[in-house]
Amino acid sequence: MLHTVxxxxxxxxxxxxxxxxxxxxxxVLLIEDGVLGALKGTxxxxxxxxxxxxxxxxxxxxxxxxxxxxxxxMIDGINVIDYEGFVDLVAQHKTSQAWx
Numbered sequence: 001m002l003h004t005v006x007x008x009x010x011x012x013x014x015x016x017x018x019x020x021x022x023x024x025x026x027x028v029l030l031i032e033d034g035v036l037g038a039l040k041g042t043x044x045x046x047x048x049x050x051x052x053x054x055x056x057x058x059x060x061x062x063x064x065x066x067x068x069x070x071x072x073x074m075i076d077g078i079n080v081i082d083y084e085g086f087v088d089l090v091a092q093h094k095t096s097q098a099w100x
Contacts, residue, residue, distance in 0.1 A: 002093035005034035009044035018099040024054040031060045038074045
């Protein structure tokens with residue numbers, strides 16, 4: 001399953017709720033303000049770091065760029081993708097869940 005998170009982990013618990021429902025082989029794509037969850041050194045980064053072996057994490061590059069988040073500021077192992085990569089992720093997964 002592909003999970004998309006568009007809310008900042010500093011304003012809502014959406015990311016934490018998403019991570020509680022992920023299973024081995026799932027993917028999580030952080031979009032819009034959800035990309036803030038990819039920042040190193042935050043409470044959210046510990047949650048992601050703990051799930052990274054079983055779950056693939058992605059950040060939509062244009063959304064990260066719009067918020068001044070560079071790859072160097074992101075948690076190691078997060079994949080940065082473009083819109084075409086977003087489409088590829090949707091096509092690769094049978095189901096998607098948007099966490100609002």
